[in-house]
Amino acid sequence: MRMNRCRSSSKRERQSWLQNGINYWRHRIRGYELALCTDAWNPRLRTGALYRHFSRLYTGYDVLRKVSFKLPEVVRRSLWTIIAVMPLLARAFDLLVLGGGSGGLACARRAAELGARTALIERGPLGGTCVNVGCVPKKVMYNTAMHADFIHNHTDYGFTVSNVDFSWRKIKERRDAYIKRLNGIYQSNLEKDKIEIIPGSASFSDGSKPTVEVNGQQYTASHIVIATGGRPDVPTETEIPGADFGITSDGFFNLEDLPRQAVVVGAGYIAVELAGIFNHLGCKTSLVIRYDEVLRKFDSMISSNCTTELESDGVALLKRSQVCNVSRNSSGRLVVTVVRGNAADHILSDVDCLVWAIGRKPNCQDLNMSKLGISLDSTGHICTDEYQNTNHSGIYALGDVCGKALLTPVAIAAGRKLANRLFGGEANAKLDYKNIPTVVFSHPPIATIGLTEGEAEAKYGQNIKVYRSTFTPLYYAVTEHKRKCVMKLVCANANEQVVGLHMQGMGCDEILQGFAVAIQMGATKANFDATLAIHPTSAEELVTLR
């Protein structure tokens, strides 16, 4: 029997029963608690003492002597004897949050602040994708790569640099330690807010009110929020033979060493970020993309500029290409075969690391949602309205599991808005999905908000005006190796309201946030122009565009 899935009886309790000569364990399953015992022949059992013990422990509940449901095989097969079965009360909360990622945590904490009795169910470490296998470790690795990039400029800046050694292990160790610290901080935050953390996997079960079960214990609440997030998608072995040799972004963060040669598959921002990190840190990197440019959903200036930057940085870009086969050679390294339209197949041999970055899918297959008839879209994401309501009353979904704007701050904001609506009396609180600022930690970083030029054209027709700027940031004024900065402001209507801002260049990651506030406020080009520039910065370009 896997004890790690059991809630064992408390030490003191067990001890008292051991003194009585009875050694038993408690195991919770499907809304019942079983008392399991290896010595069922013990005469004391017949005295009813154990039954009385359970009755005392769970006042008001009858102890059943007969199991009225099918036991799971793990119990049936064990050497343990069931000595008592007891229905467990489904524990009731005001709010039950499924998933301890950014969105779930934010929702739970805000609800608790507003006085709601809140529990949060999480099967893994707290913090979800963002903290454990997403934004945070990614940004650490981006910063690492940035150091490598800057080394090229040290000579021009007057420094003598020789033999710079890099240890992937060292940064991974420090990164892991930091993330562990963060997990602890999240834990103590929840404890501080008096939120009950329920470790384990949740699934919906029967009940008059929506009920979920975790490790056999049932939980119910007036409001249940599904914030179970997502995970990287991978091709099946049927689709691409040898696909399983590849890893995903999750695996990237487990890499103990920098690969000598890596192949990243995908044209989205995760592919771009990972390829950039590998490449800057000295790994021979290929990026396999389906079409001619990366980031095809971004503004055309960004797709095109980012593609150029990757190429000039030395990433081997395999365009109009798809991986069709992966195998392992005699030395244990991978051989990746790539089809390129009508051209001959391209074979990448001696590959140490193949990363699938082809998309993400929602974590909701195991929730048993069909029990409640919660509707999913064609890609398996949970459908919600703009208030995060699913089609089942009292059940909500937010964050990556909804498949819309897979971003930490979006999930956080949606979670807080929902808590405000449910427990803060803000009946109309909802997240505005219109102006979502996003940063891609490519080299140099990309920052974007609002409509692309194409989208603006489609929406406003000829009624748009686009301002552009391309310049070399002052940092590169004294270096041989230059990286330009590109910026584009998309304005609409006669008042030239700013409806989109797109840029790639040094510092753009930190530049965007303030402009996002202004754009959210409805800023026009005139508002930008009325602001004094800060000299010399890159950001000032945006208020001096002509």
Place this chain on the structure above:
Amino acid sequence: MRMNRCRSSSKRERQSWLQNGINYWRHRIRGYELALCTDAWNPRLRTGALYRHFSRLYTGYDVLRKVSFKLPEVVRRSLWTIIAVMPLLARAFDLLVLGGGSGGLACARRAAELGARTALIERGPLGGTCVNVGCVPKKDKIEIIPGSASFSDGSKPTVEVNGQQYTASHIVIATGGRPDVPTETEIPGADFGITSDGFFNLEDLPRQAVVVGAGYIAVELAGIFNHLGCKTSLVIRYDEVLRKFDSMISSNCTTELESDGVALLKRSQVCNVSRNSSGRLVVTVVRGNAADHILSDVDCLVWAIGRKPNCQDLNMSKLGISLDSTGHICTDEYQNTNHSGIYALGDVCGKALLTPVAIAAGRKLANRLFGGEANAKLDYKNIPTVVFSHPPIATIGLTEGEAEAKYGQNIKVYRSTFTPLYYAVTEHKRKCVMKLVCANANEQVVGLHMQGMGCDEILQGFAVAIQMGATKANFDATLAIHPTSAEELVTLR
């Protein structure tokens, strides 16, 4: 005679006179042009050919043979002989800009774009103190007049450059400023020190440097020296640097400097500088009632005690233009001086000595004078500023103290101190501090102050929002960008 202050005759012209056996130079002064010649005994002079030559060149003007004004000594003392004197017409423009720094250039360019005939007078290289804007596109058709300007007589305001007079309906003084230094009387040995101008001329990193001052220039220069491995002392008058900034910034920046290893000499003033036998400096510092502190073997002493306006040589008293007690030109909010048709902008006015302020003031003025925008003026209220300290400081609007004075209890201050993600994996940490000052019931953001990695680039966008009248609620309504430092500002509680 210093030929670099002369407008020499063109090569071809000179050649033709050399063929005639007469070697002459032209020199302009006080509205006249002198023809100077070393061989006045040459008989050809008497033929009147040279006089005729001048008459041809400057049609309509008589050539005078007699100098009716006092010649400057440099001419009188030279071996040259005056062979002709000719009055020069004061050349007229719509706009005359004195100073080719950021403000002057911006004003001149905008005016030229608006169709004004514009000339710009600059004695040094274009670009001024901030040498980043030193390009004048040819399409703007601005005449660049090299030289130093000074006001002279005339029915309309007139300036003279190298002897040629220029006049315009509008004259803009944008002559900027320069670092202030103590006199030798104030501090014996003061001249051994350099200023920020000299800092940029340093050919090598000093081994030991002393920077004097508590303003942003002192902080920036001390930071650069210190980080590049120079033993650096910073001499400040009180206990903190950047005393005009928000108290959080002064205190945090002072701490950062100290923890970076800059030796901060507080409540101190330099009283003497001398050179020791090995040619290095000995800087003596008085510290209140404590014993004097002596810094020996100093390679570089930098005065960063303030800046003063470049307007002493403009001969402004001729027009009665008023100056404030520190010698800066007084203007109203439209950049008007007290003399009609004469304006001043940029550092020479001593208010917000920042390139973009000068540029904006210059453009607004040009728009007002030539663009029909009668009320165009610069709003000096929300000026975003960055100090390139380590880590950088960014600030806009009122300090907490100023807001308290203005709004009393009616303010709310939000603060955040955190370690940027960059330092999450490093032993050496630098925190980031942020403060948002809000006023009134709607919590309008009236001040934003921060110091931390990336703050230099963070501020600009927030400056747009604050200029638009952003409230705390507007900040909160904006989605955060994760993981950045900037996102802290939209998640403050």
